[in-house]
Amino acid sequence: MNEQALKDLLYKLADDQLILGHRNSEWTGFGPILEEDIAFSSMAQDKIGHSLAFYTLLHEMGEAAPDTVAFTRNASQFHNSQLVELPNGEYDFSLIRHFLYDNAEMIRFEMLSKSSHEPIAKVATKLKGEVRYHVLHANTWIKHLGASTEEAILRLQSALAEALPFALGLFEVSIYEQELVEAGIYNGEEAVKKEWLQRVQAVLEKTELKLPELGSITPKLGGRYGQHTEHLQPLLDEMAEVFNIDPTAEW
Amino acid sequence: MLTKEHILALLEEVKDPEIPVLSLVDLGVITSVEVEEGHVTVNMTPTFAGCPAMDYMKKDVERTLEKHGITRHTVTMSFDAPWNSNRISEKGRKALKEFGLAPPPAYELVPDLDMLEYSTCPYCNSNNTSLRTPFGPTLCRSMHYCHNCRQMFEQFKPL
Numbered sequence: 474m475n476e477q478a479l480k481d482l483l484y485k486l487a488d489d490q491l492i493l494g495h496r497n498s499e500w501t502g503f504g505p506i507l508e509e510d511i512a513f514s515s516m517a518q519d520k521i522g523h524s525l526a527f528y529t530l531l532h533e534m535g536e537a538a539p540d541t542v543a544f545t546r547n548a549s550q551f552h553n554s555q556l557v558e559l560p561n562g563e564y565d566f567s568l569i570r571h572f573l574y575d576n577a578e579m580i581r582f583e584m585l586s587k588s589s590h591e592p593i594a595k596v597a598t599k600l601k602g603e604v605r606y607h608v609l610h611a612n613t614w615i616k617h618l619g620a621s622t623e624e625a626i627l628r629l630q631s632a633l634a635e636a637l638p639f640a641l642g643l644f645e646v647s648i649y650e651q652e653l654v655e656a657g658i659y660n661g662e663e664a665v666k667k668e669w670l671q672r673v674q675a676v677l678e679k680t681e682l683k684l685p686e687l688g689s690i691t692p693k694l695g696g697r698y699g700q701h702t703e704h705l706q707p708l709l710d711e712m713a714e715v716f717n718i719d720p721t722a723e724w
Numbered sequence: 725m726l727t728k729e730h731i732l733a734l735l736e737e738v739k740d741p742e743i744p745v746l747s748l749v750d751l752g753v754i755t756s757v758e759v760e761e762g763h764v765t766v767n768m769t770p771t772f773a774g775c776p777a778m779d780y781m782k783k784d785v786e787r788t789l790e791k792h793g794i795t796r797h798t799v800t801m802s803f804d805a806p807w808n809s810n811r812i813s814e815k816g817r818k819a820l821k822e823f824g825l826a827p828p829p830a831y832e833l834v835p836d837l838d839m840l841e842y843s844t845c846p847y848c849n850s851n852n853t854s855l856r857t858p859f860g861p862t863l864c865r866s867m868h869y870c871h872n873c874r875q876m877f878e879q880f881k882p883l
Contacts, residue, residue, distance in 0.1 A: 508856065508857045508859075508867075511857070511859050512857055512858075512859040514859075515860075515863055516859070517860035518772070518774040518776070518863060519772065519773065519774045519863060521774055522774020522775065523773055523774065524775035525747075525773070525774075526773050526803070528788065595803045595804060595806065596803055598803070598806055599773060599803045599806040599807075600773060602806075602808065602835075602883045603772055603773060603863075603883070605776075605835075605840070606840065606858040606859070606866075606881070609837060609840055609841075609858055610857070610858055610859070712811070
């Protein structure tokens with residue numbers, strides 16, 4: 474198996490988890506209700522733990538140590554989708570992003586748990602059990618709020634329209650796509666996206682929310698290959714602030 | 725002469741840092757112990773990948789081995805035998821309940837959504853409970869409400 478193809482996949486997974494983990498952590502102390510404050514904080518902790526598991530695999534393949542990789546790269550070296558780097562916005566936007574992202578991540582981990590590459594399969598098997606709770610949380614709130622008051626429905630519908638082009642960017646096809654699929658690493662982005670649409674649609678059908686017509690939407694691509702919005706670099710600067718005070722410190 | 729059983733008995737001393745009644749052996753995070761020519765290898769796996777106590781637990785195992793004069797040891801943490809809540813022993817489940825934490829229901833194959841939401845109240849044993857949030861004070865606990873005795877309680881999450 475081409476190592477570069479594997480690393481490319483691992484960086485995407487790890488960077489998505491790290492960046493969304495940090496965005497989720499920004500809800501700590503600011504949640505709309507205490508339970509949601511705790512939920513987003515817990516999911517932040519999970520996701521940053523997940524990024525560590527993938528950075529550790531990368532380290533075993535010869536990449537720099539997890540802390541170095543997480544805190545010393547600049548935006549153009551990050552492989553996360555643009556969806557995860559967007560600011561939290563209001564709770565409606567964070568909830569919609571969480572719903573769209575975690576359903577996709579769940580499918581990815583399910584597929585990767587059957588990967589021909591054993592180290593990835595082991596990590597994915599572990600993580601999918603944890604992400605199940607994130608999906609349960611997102612789907613429950615979407616079902617409750619998406620069928621509640623007019624204001625909640627309007628807000629979520631507008632957040633959905635805003636997030637969807639970025640969410641489609643989650644499935645940006647890898648330059649190594651064919652190799653990865655042929656080697657049995659996973660089933661590829663198209664397969665993830667197809668399954669994702671079904672699951673997302675199944676939840677939305679229980680609400681007043683409508684999935685916008687996908688054919689009319691241009692996906693926001695480029696994140697997987699270092700093209701990011703203006704929001705990523707300030708986030709990275711903030712994340713690395715303590716690390717940069719003394720990069721050689723022992724913790 | 726060191727044996728696997730001897731090491732496992734020593735490790736009964738090491739408790740979950742957040743749940744002092746539950747040993748790491750009963751929690752199921754010790755996945756295997758091997759003794760070869762006096763060298764002890766303890767393999768461990770975290771409950772949740774982002775568990776902040778992971779390093780602490782590993783060091784606690786090392787400290788305990790050394791306290792008992794075992795200096796030749798390797799303690800590893802990996803996902804080779806991933807943790808799930810079925811790994812919690814019967815003794816561990818009982819200890820959790822007495823501590824006021826609902827033990828996770830045991831399951832076959834994969835836990836389904838109904839099971840994630842299901843819980844038995846550790847105070848009054850009622851099943852008339854509902855999941856309030858899957859995210860509690862630590863990554864491994866969820867929060868439930870008992871409609872029978874009208875108390876909030878926590879459950880060790882099924883995983």
